[in-house]
Amino acid sequence: MAQQQDWNAMSDEEFRRIFRSWIDENCPEHLKFMRNQRPVFDEVSDWYHLLSEQGWLSPVWPQEHGGMGLNPAKHIVYVEEWARAGCPRIPDHGIGLVGPLLIEFGTPEQKETFLPPILTGEHVWCQGYSEPSAGSDLASLRTSAVRDGDEFIVNGQKIWTTLAHCANWILLLVRTSKDEKVRQKGITVLLVDLTSPGVTVRPIPNLREEADFCEVFFDDVRVPAKNVVGDVDQGWPLAKAVLGHERIFLGAPSRPEYALKRLERLAEDRGAFEDKAFLQRYARLRLDLYDLSSAFERFANVLRTGGTLGPDVSVLKIFCSELYQRITEEMLVVAGEESRFYDDLPIADGHIDAMNLYLDSRAPAIFGGSNEIQRTILSKAVLGLPN
Structure with missing residues (x-):
């Protein structure tokens, strides 16, 4: 069982190799890069149970509670490899929010009552x-x-x-x-x-x-x-603790990376790379993605070295969500009149879900604290501006 391993004793590279190999072999192909990025439990229940049985379900829970007990560096590797492989997002409020909250603040009875049913999928x-x-x-x-x-x-x-x-x-x-x-x-x-x-x-x-x-x-x-x-x-400090864990991962570059790859395939199929104006816009998007990845890595290194993220991490969420929107908007520009179709657009070697990604890109600027709120946090806590 994976939870019996001392993952933190090995190098990040070795852990990445092991986890990458396991998900490549075990994640069902029909679940990778799902059109619906928030599937319901029934759609991914078999994958959820397999993760649980093999000990890969709860990366940051302590091992005594059935988790992997990963340190921040290993957790970032876990998230990066999950996104790279296109694994479906499981209904994760129990794993990512409720479990950590109870482990830190819950009574012994609450831990005994509520933690095991999260791992088995009995409680969603x-x-x-x-x-x-x-x-x-x-x-x-x-x-x-x-x-x-x-x-x-x-x-x-x-x-x-x-x-x-x-x-x-x-x-x-x-x-x-x-x-x-x-x-x-x-x-x-x-x-x-x-x-x-x-x-x-x-x-x-x-x-x-x-x-x-x-x-x-x-x-x-x-x-x-x-x-x-x-x-x-x-309960207010507890509520903020629940939200705190997601600050960096809402700024992970995985969504913009995926969208840019889809844009590239569509542009190649439609001949957009012959258009100098498109090339200029595309270059700007790619450079911005490099910047986002670099910023994410800087904040990730704070966690890797045992540090605590400050309010400046809010810039990641703004940058990531707005870049995701700009990339998907460019996909509709390349699609031209076809952009009015909700169905995937045919290309030579498959299909591109242009409109689906465009619609999906609207929500991240709102959830997890809207970008307006994130800008307020930056203005007050980082720049020291008045209300």
């Missing part, structure tokens, strides 16, 4: 943060939880909840106190069973007619008080 999690009036300004959330003996009664609504329709548990931010002068106080983290009476999940089709996101309604939903993570009214 989603994240209940955003609300209709509390998206980027998350501290203004209104979903309430009122104490009633050994339970909390939850009422409210969450929105843009990723893959809630294929989840059975939700990591929920609720307001348990309205008397605090500081909005970040009075917020609590709850673990909520989505099969509980009073929960309604309503999918929201996106521009590609896929239901990546959902609305989730809570009407007098009863949640055991033992499902509070951390202390009541003190």
Whole structure:
């Protein structure tokens, strides 16, 4: 079993070779570079279970909890090789958010109850943060939880909840106190069973007619008080800890890299490289991708050497998401009149999913903290500008 290995004792190069070989041999071909980059659990369940059985599912969980216990350097290698091979993104809120949160802040009973079902796929999690009036300004959330003996009664609504329709548990931010002068106080983290009476999940089709996101309604939903993570009214630091892990990986160059390769194939097929104006635009995109990769490597080296990322890492998310958009926009320019088609565009040696990638590129500038919010972080915490 892979989790019995001391991965951190070997070199990064050796770990990369072993992991690359394993995923190349075991990831099903029909799942590589999937058109839908956020597949539901049923689509990738066999891959999820294989990763779990072989110990490759949870890279950063400590080994005593069934994880690989990778250090930051090995984790970056893991993410890079996953993207290189085109492995499908598994529903990963349990692995990437809930598990690390419980390992750091959960009670022994919570760890025993909730960690093993994540590894087996019995519990599929989603994240209940955003609300209709509390998206980027998350501290203004209104979903309430009122104490009633050994339970909390939850009422409210969450929105843009990723893959809630294929989840059975939700990591929920609720307001348990309205008397605090500081909005970040009075917020609590709850673990909520989505099969509980009073929960309604309503999918929201996106521009590609896929239901990546959902609305989730809570009407007098009863949640055991033992499902509070951390202390009541003190959930804001935990909420930020959950978001903190994704700051660098939202800026990983994998999506722009994939899109640029697709642009190159389309441009070759359509003869666009004979156009000097296109060559100039293409060169700018490629140089920007080099810059992004270099910036990502600089921040990755901070983690590799045991450092802590500062607020300046927000520049990665902005750079990556906007470059992804510019590349996919250029694909539609090359496609010309064909860009109006949602179906993949035929080329000599296959097909190019131009419109699909264009639509997919719209969301990253919003999720994980919109680019406007990231710019505010940079202006305040890095440049020291006033409000």
